[in-house]
Amino acid sequence: MKEFVVIHDFLVTEAIVGDWDGQEELVAERINEIYHTLYDLAEEDIETEVLMALLALVWDTWIGQESLPDIESEDIYDWCRHILDNREQHLYQE
Template sequence: MKEFIDIHDYLISEAVVGDWDGDEELVCEKINEIYHTLYDYAEEDIAPEELTFLLELVWEHWIGQDVLPELESEDISDWCHNLLTNRDQYLTD
């Protein structure tokens, strides 16, 4: 059921990431990579409201993290996999 969620509704531009001392484009790319990875890893039959909630966590969790510009694709993959694996703890809070 994830086909009901349009990932493009979540992708961001440099204009919304704030000041990252010249790394705004990189930060934008990293956040968008996280969105795409999470969406790709989500099961095809995930409930749309559950996927929406998880996608909204991306911005809440990452936008203030100083490490964001240095994230590697492997780190992003690990985080997304962990979020999906442990999503019950986030969905019940």
């Protein structure tokens, strides 16, 4: 259940994202926007473990992407919607 996941446990700061050539604040904002968007879009009755696993994908997927500082909110929304709609593909890969 969604209410058992504390989104603030996932949020990052400039210090956590590492060196982004002076764009650390922007990168932290983008990562946190992705976390919030994914959480907000998730259905209320999503299994806690599933939501936590999907949120873990955010860091694994995005922290190494050079395009992260430039990503738009619309693209973040689209990615989050895709992850939720295709969660089986992303969570249960072998």
